[in-house]
Structures are given as C-alpha cells and as structure tokens.
Amino acid sequence: MANLRFKAVDQAQSRITPEVTAPSVKVSDYYGCNVFGMDAMRQHLSAEAFKKVSYAIKTGSKIDEDLADVVASAMKTWAMSKGVTHYTHWFQPLTGSTAEKHDAFFDVQSDGSVLEKFKGSALVQQEPDASSFPNGGIRSTFEARGYTAWDPTSPAFIVDQTLCIPTVFVSYTGEALDYKAPLLKALAAVDKAAVDVCQYFDRDVTRVVATLGPEQEYFLVDRALYMNRPDLIMTGRTVFGHSPAKGQQLEDHYFGTIPQRVEAYMRDFEIECYKLGIPVRTRHNEVAPGQFECAPTFEEVNLAVDHNLLVMDIMDKVADKHNFKVLFHEKPFAGINGSGKHNNWSLGTNTGVNLLGPSSRPKENLRFLTFFVNVVKAVYDYSDLLRASIGSSGNEHRLGANEAPPAIVSIFIGSQMASVLDELDKKGNVKLDKGENMYMKLGIDKIPPILLDNTDRNRTSPFAFTGNKFEFRAVGGSANCANAMTVLNTIMAETLIQFKKEVDALITKGEKKEVAIVNVLRKYIKASKTILFEGNGYSDEWKKEAEKRGLKNVASTPEALDFYVEKKAIQVFEKNNVMNEREIHARHEIMLENYIKKIQIESRVMGDLVLNHIVPTAVKYQNVLVGNVQGLKSVGIKGKYTENTVATIEKIAEYVDGLLADVEEMTEARKKANNTEDVRERAILYNKEVKGFFDKIRYAVDKLELLVDDEDWPLVKYRELLLIK
Structure with a gap:
C-alpha cells in the first residue's frame, strides 16, 4: 500500500484552480445585497417606521413591541424574496466561536395548514437551550435557560438561505454569557466619557464612536495535506514537524506575487464578504510561506467584531470549495511566524473628527494630545488587564516567539511623538524644527508643535501608535477581538472620567481651561512614561530593562488570566457597568477551563501520534537497517558505512526509548492535573507539567523525521504543507 502522505501530495499537486466570477465588475452593484441595512429598511419600512428605527439605532434607545413587529414583518418579506426559509439568532457564546439555532418561517395552524410568520417577539428575543455553553458556574444545568436578545445596531444578514439576527446572549438572571453584551456596555461607557x-x-460633539479595523492573518494548506495531519485536524496546529531547508529566511514571500490558486480563493471569499457589507479591501502575502492577510476598512467596533467573525466563517466555507483549509491558529507551524489579528483602534466624533488624528489647528491639536495621552495613561494603568485580554493557549505559543509582540505590554509612539511628550513634560514651551514630515503648531504656550508621522516603525511593539490610530498587535489570530476591545474601551472610559475630574478640579480653583488640561496631561505623561518603549521588543535586553521599569513579563496564560480577577480589574468593570464581579469570575473560570482542554487535547494528540504513528514507523525502519547491517556483515563487509548505519540504529533506539518514557510521564502528569479540583491550580499544572513535555517530545520526533527514510515517514512534512500552493 502506497504511503498515504504521497497520495495526499499527489492530490495537492494536481489541483485545478476554479473559475471565480463576481456578480458584477462593480462591487457597488452588489455590496451589502444580503444585509438588511439602511437601504433595505428604507425600501421595506414606512417612512415613519424607518425614522424610528434609525433613531433607535443611532441613540441606542429601546425599540417597542409594535415597532419590532413592523421590523420583523419587513425583515421576513425581504429575506423570503431572496429565497430564505429559516431565521436564527446569531450570537457569540464564550466558546470562542459563533452559535445559531435555525427556525422555519412558518407556524402550523389549527387546521394543519402552515402560514409564513415572523413576529416581533421572535425577532427581539429567543430562549435557546443553553445548558452546554460555558457559564463559569453562573447557571446550573437544570436552570439552563439563556436568552438571546436582538442587537439592532448590527444589521441582520443572510448566510446559506438563513436570516441571521445578531444578538446578545444572557442568563435567566441577566448575566452576560457572551462577548457582545460586555462589549456594547464598554462602548457605551467610552462614548459618554469621551463626549x-x-x-x-467642541459643544457640537454629542457622540463618540470607537472604531476598529482588524487585520486578519491566516495560513492556507491544501485540504488533502491537512487531512494527513491528525494534529492539524484536532488542534489547529502541527505538534511535530522539522523545519524545512527553506522557510522564511529569504523573506521572498512577504508582499510577493500571490499564487494563482490562492488569489482565486481570495477573490471568492471577498465577493461573499461584499454581499454581506464587509469592507475587506486589502489582501497580500504575509511573512511566512503559506501565510496571508486580509484587512477591512475601519468600522464601528461592535459591527467590526461581528464582521470579523463572519469573515473567518466565510473564509472557512470558501476554503472547502477551493480544496484548501484555512488555519487561524496563532502558531500552526514552529520556526516561522504565527498569526495575529492586529486591532487598529481609534475614536471618532459625530462631527466627523478622528480624536487620535493631529491637526493644523491649535485647539484641535490640544484635543488630539488630550486623547493621545489618555490612551497612554490607560494602557499604563491597566497593562495587566490588557495582557489578560489576549491570553489563550494558542497565543501562548506565539507571544514573544521572535516574530510577535512580547508578553510585556509596552507602547510604541514613534520618536517624534516621544520627543513631543518628553519636551512637554520637561519644559512646556518648546519649538521643534520642521523636518521631512509636516508639523502643526498648537499656538498654546504650554504645548510644543506636534509632528505627524503616520508610519509604524516598530513591529515588535504590542501596542503601537500609527499616525491616527493605535494598533493593538498582540491579539491572537483565532481570537474574538471583542475581548480585547471590551477591555481597551473600558479602561479608556475610566481614564477619561478621571481626567475630567482632575481638570474640572483645577478649573474650579481658578486655572484657565487650557492650562488645566495641559497641567493634567503633564502629570499623566510623568506617571506613565515607563510604558513607552521605542526599541526592539524581542531582545533580551528589553526584558531586563522592562523588569527595572516594573513592567511585568507574564508568559504563562493561567497566570496572566489572574489579572482579570484582581480588585483593580473588578472595580473598573463594575464602575463602568461593563461586568459585575460574578460575571468576571465566571469568565476567568471559563478561560482557564478552555486553556486546560486545549492543552489536554494537544497532549493526547501527541501521545497518539507518537505511539501509533511515529514509533512504529521508526522501529520498522530500524529493523530494515538492522537487516542491512546483518547482511553486510554476513558477507564480510565492514567500514564507515556500516559504522554509520549502526550509529543511526542506536540513535533511533535512543529517541524511541526517550519518547516512550516521556509520553508515559506526560500521561501521568495529565492524570495528576485532572485529579486537581481547583481550576486555576489545574491550569497551572497543565501549563508547567503537561505542556512541559511538549518541546522535549517534539525534539525527538523531529530528529526521527530526519533519520527515517522519507518514503516511510507517515506525516506530511513542513516543506509539503508550506510550499505546495
């Protein structure tokens, strides 16, 4: 029987690129055609109903039952005109993915006939069986009721002939069981504080909207090659695999010509995104072979989060059509770059102003500097909480792995902005020479000119200012970025609230408003300057320097997640009405459980592969070598070749013996951890004891891959996974 690996390779190499045809050459002809957005509502609602719904969406006010019935009827009519037969409340439970339960658009009448119906009550709220979703002890199984409630700020959409209605997911007693509910509350908090x-x-500012543009990195591998790797199927990453001779060291993949088959896939999923009103605009090769990126235009954070989850789902479905598998895991391959989801975040006003964009007008630049410094202060004060927001088993493999932001939270603001803050801190009245970049004079004695530099010059920073926004680069590729955005907007709201209190206090004492603002800003700069770092975040020197500055370097996910339940974190969430203590502790427990389960699965997969694939293959090949040596000796042949073959036999025996012992010890460590009742202690045991065997086991397997005949090796190799397009 031929090696299944080679069958998979042959299948991958024989792929034919499918034709991809867009509905129209002009994206505008079909953009948002599967979204019940403003245009669709304007067409299907009366003028009065449309006005009420628009107002409710803009202001966040409640939609009453009568209006909900009108919207539901219009939504049903629109959806059925497009061939839709079912509807679902689409929500984001704490599993990390989305969830849905489909119901048909009809009711059975008393005479047995059916009638298409969709009432406002079904639109606004449903009660799914929620017993199997993570709840962190909030609900007992016999109290399984959970409610999904319509989020009108994120429009309904059609996927696979199903009307999907974005909703929050809460328990019977009102606690959030999802990512969306806390995010909406955090956005409301930052809106009020920023206004x-x-x-x-500017007295005309009545609303501030947080915006987000999440860049999505991902890998593509051929489906046949993927199916030959049980570790990829079960965990999303390769637990074994020796680095190929050519990886990313030539840096020839980054921004290179996109392979034809990959480009067809990209066009296909982009078309589906456009139909759903998702503004995906950028596509390119990333640094690692087989790695790519797509990025959208900025949108309101809540909508951007929904769209990012939809993008990942669409990419996965379209990949099947092209015989690809898309990998979002933060570190699917060792030795090359992992995948992040860079969260580009800013704040914009209802008057059309980007609060993090410098201007040529003095008053506007004081406003810019106010929000800029408050971001720095917020990250400084709550760096631990931000670190916790990106904690996961996948990101633990990536953070600090010499291609991703380190586990130390710091801010890169660029040399020009660093100089501005430094001069403002020290002297107050300073002029900077005009260089290659333009500068804007503030016209206020206490504030120096600000140079606009909209380039990101430090890709090692987890949190970087990039000209008119901040980029939270440390978010993982598979993450729901609602988690990080909930934290970032909450801490920004809290910092702005404190800032206003301090400024108002100085004004009450008789200081002019501008002087009071500058004095508080100078105080914040002094307090938070240790979080600013312009150098190489990957270096060992930075780790030492960060320690001197008092910045934490918490590489372990279970330990990083502890920051969620510290008193300071609980207070900031509760004070801003984002989450209560019970919800926070529940999430902490859920994240620990999720970590445990993923490391447990990886451990089991490693054990299975070693015992049922690697060791039998190695022993089989070893027996071939033994027979070869015996044959040579029987005819009196000796020499270097025979000696080297014997050495190889001994090496294989050494690695096999070590693997069998390590897998057994790892299994015992897993049993010990499983018998530990406390979830945090269990997570730490999985991190330190169980995961502690991973690198050792991998090293031996990867060495065997080099020793065993290529014809016999059972697993698709890195060179095949990464380089076959």
Missing part, C-alpha cells in the same frame, strides 16, 4: 471630555473643545 464629556470633547465638550472642552
């Missing part, structure tokens, strides 16, 4: 501060500069 209050904006009133210092």
Whole structure:
C-alpha cells in the first residue's frame, strides 16, 4: 500500500484552480445585497417606521413591541424574496466561536395548514437551550435557560438561505454569557466619557464612536495535506514537524506575487464578504510561506467584531470549495511566524473628527494630545488587564516567539511623538524644527508643535501608535477581538472620567481651561512614561530593562488570566457597568477551563501520534537497517558505512526509548492535573507539567523525521504543507 502522505501530495499537486466570477465588475452593484441595512429598511419600512428605527439605532434607545413587529414583518418579506426559509439568532457564546439555532418561517395552524410568520417577539428575543455553553458556574444545568436578545445596531444578514439576527446572549438572571453584551456596555461607557471630555473643545460633539479595523492573518494548506495531519485536524496546529531547508529566511514571500490558486480563493471569499457589507479591501502575502492577510476598512467596533467573525466563517466555507483549509491558529507551524489579528483602534466624533488624528489647528491639536495621552495613561494603568485580554493557549505559543509582540505590554509612539511628550513634560514651551514630515503648531504656550508621522516603525511593539490610530498587535489570530476591545474601551472610559475630574478640579480653583488640561496631561505623561518603549521588543535586553521599569513579563496564560480577577480589574468593570464581579469570575473560570482542554487535547494528540504513528514507523525502519547491517556483515563487509548505519540504529533506539518514557510521564502528569479540583491550580499544572513535555517530545520526533527514510515517514512534512500552493 502506497504511503498515504504521497497520495495526499499527489492530490495537492494536481489541483485545478476554479473559475471565480463576481456578480458584477462593480462591487457597488452588489455590496451589502444580503444585509438588511439602511437601504433595505428604507425600501421595506414606512417612512415613519424607518425614522424610528434609525433613531433607535443611532441613540441606542429601546425599540417597542409594535415597532419590532413592523421590523420583523419587513425583515421576513425581504429575506423570503431572496429565497430564505429559516431565521436564527446569531450570537457569540464564550466558546470562542459563533452559535445559531435555525427556525422555519412558518407556524402550523389549527387546521394543519402552515402560514409564513415572523413576529416581533421572535425577532427581539429567543430562549435557546443553553445548558452546554460555558457559564463559569453562573447557571446550573437544570436552570439552563439563556436568552438571546436582538442587537439592532448590527444589521441582520443572510448566510446559506438563513436570516441571521445578531444578538446578545444572557442568563435567566441577566448575566452576560457572551462577548457582545460586555462589549456594547464598554462602548457605551467610552462614548459618554469621551463626549464629556470633547465638550472642552467642541459643544457640537454629542457622540463618540470607537472604531476598529482588524487585520486578519491566516495560513492556507491544501485540504488533502491537512487531512494527513491528525494534529492539524484536532488542534489547529502541527505538534511535530522539522523545519524545512527553506522557510522564511529569504523573506521572498512577504508582499510577493500571490499564487494563482490562492488569489482565486481570495477573490471568492471577498465577493461573499461584499454581499454581506464587509469592507475587506486589502489582501497580500504575509511573512511566512503559506501565510496571508486580509484587512477591512475601519468600522464601528461592535459591527467590526461581528464582521470579523463572519469573515473567518466565510473564509472557512470558501476554503472547502477551493480544496484548501484555512488555519487561524496563532502558531500552526514552529520556526516561522504565527498569526495575529492586529486591532487598529481609534475614536471618532459625530462631527466627523478622528480624536487620535493631529491637526493644523491649535485647539484641535490640544484635543488630539488630550486623547493621545489618555490612551497612554490607560494602557499604563491597566497593562495587566490588557495582557489578560489576549491570553489563550494558542497565543501562548506565539507571544514573544521572535516574530510577535512580547508578553510585556509596552507602547510604541514613534520618536517624534516621544520627543513631543518628553519636551512637554520637561519644559512646556518648546519649538521643534520642521523636518521631512509636516508639523502643526498648537499656538498654546504650554504645548510644543506636534509632528505627524503616520508610519509604524516598530513591529515588535504590542501596542503601537500609527499616525491616527493605535494598533493593538498582540491579539491572537483565532481570537474574538471583542475581548480585547471590551477591555481597551473600558479602561479608556475610566481614564477619561478621571481626567475630567482632575481638570474640572483645577478649573474650579481658578486655572484657565487650557492650562488645566495641559497641567493634567503633564502629570499623566510623568506617571506613565515607563510604558513607552521605542526599541526592539524581542531582545533580551528589553526584558531586563522592562523588569527595572516594573513592567511585568507574564508568559504563562493561567497566570496572566489572574489579572482579570484582581480588585483593580473588578472595580473598573463594575464602575463602568461593563461586568459585575460574578460575571468576571465566571469568565476567568471559563478561560482557564478552555486553556486546560486545549492543552489536554494537544497532549493526547501527541501521545497518539507518537505511539501509533511515529514509533512504529521508526522501529520498522530500524529493523530494515538492522537487516542491512546483518547482511553486510554476513558477507564480510565492514567500514564507515556500516559504522554509520549502526550509529543511526542506536540513535533511533535512543529517541524511541526517550519518547516512550516521556509520553508515559506526560500521561501521568495529565492524570495528576485532572485529579486537581481547583481550576486555576489545574491550569497551572497543565501549563508547567503537561505542556512541559511538549518541546522535549517534539525534539525527538523531529530528529526521527530526519533519520527515517522519507518514503516511510507517515506525516506530511513542513516543506509539503508550506510550499505546495
């Protein structure tokens, strides 16, 4: 029987690129055609109903039962005109993926006939069986009721002939069981706090919207090759695999010509995104072979999060059509770059102003500097909480792995902005020479000119200012970025609230408003300057320097997640009405359980592969070598070849013996951890004891891959997974 690996390779190499045809050459002809957005509502609702719904969406006010019935009827009519037969409440439980339960658009009448119906009550709320979703002890199994409630700020959409209605997911007693509910509350908090501060500069500002543009990195591998790797199927990453001779060291993949088959896939999933109103605009090769990236235009954070989850789902479905598998895992391959989801975040006003964009007008630049410094202060004060927000088993493999932001939270602001803050801190009245970049004079004695530099010059930073936004680069590729955005917007709201209190106090004492603002900003700069770092975040020197500055380097996910339940974190969530203590502790427990289960699965997969694939193959090949040596000796042949073959036999025996012992010890460590009742202690045992065997076992397997005949090796190799397009 031929090696299944070679069958998979042959299948991958014989792929034919499918034709991809868009509905129209002009994206505008079909953009958002599967979304019940403003255009669709305007067509299917009366003018009065449309006005009420629009107002409710813009202001976040409640939609009453009568209006909900009208919207539901219009939504049903629109959806059925497109061939839709079912609807679902689409929500984001704490599993990390999305969830849905489909119901048909009809009711059975008393005479047995059916009638198409969709009431406002079904639109606004449903009660799915929630017993199997993670709840962190909030609900007992016999109290399984959970409610999904319509989020009108994120429009309904059609996928696979099903009307999907974005919703929050809460328990019977009202606690959030999802990612969306806390995010919406955090966005409301930052809106109010930012508006209050904006009133210092512009009385016309009545709303501030947090915006997000999440860049999505991913790998593509051929489906046949993927199916030959049980570790990829079960864990999303390769637990074994020796580095190929050519990886990313030539840096020839980054921004290179996109392979034809990959480009067809990209066009296909982009078309599906456009139909759903998702503004995916950028596509390119990433650094690692087989790695790519797509990025959208900025949107309101809640909508951007929904769209990112949809993008991942669409990419996965379209990949099947092209005989690809798309990998979002943060570190699917050792020795090359992993995948992040860079969260580009900013704040914009209802008057059309980007609060993190410098301007040529003095008053506007004081506003810019106000929000800029408050971001720095927020990250400084709550760096631990930000670190916790990106904690996961996948990101643990990636953070600090010499291609991703380190586990130390720091901020890169660029040399020009660093100089501005430094001069403002020290002197107050400073002029900077005009260089290659333009500068804007503030016209206020206490504030120096600000140079606009919209380039990111430090890709090793986990949190970087990039000209008119901040980029939270440390978010993992598979993550729901609602988690990080909930934390970032909450801490920003809290910092702005404190800032306004301090400024108002100085104004009450008789200081002019501008002087009071500058004095508080200078205080914040002094307090938070240790979080600023312009150098190489990958270096060992930075780790030492960060320790001197008092910045934490928490590489372990279970330990990083502890920051969620510290008193300071609980207070900031509760004070801003984002989450209560019970919800926070529940999430902490869920994240620990999720970590445990993923490491447990990886451990089991490693054990299975070693015992049922690697060792039998190695022993079989070893027996061939033994027979070869015996044959040579029987005819009196000796020499270097025979000696080297014997050495290889001994090496194989050494690795096999070590693997059998290590897998047995790892299994015992897993049993010990499983018998530990406390979830945090169990997670730490999985991290330190069980996961502690991973590198050792991998080393031996990867060495065997080099020793065993290529014809016999059972697993698709890295060179095949990464380089076959």
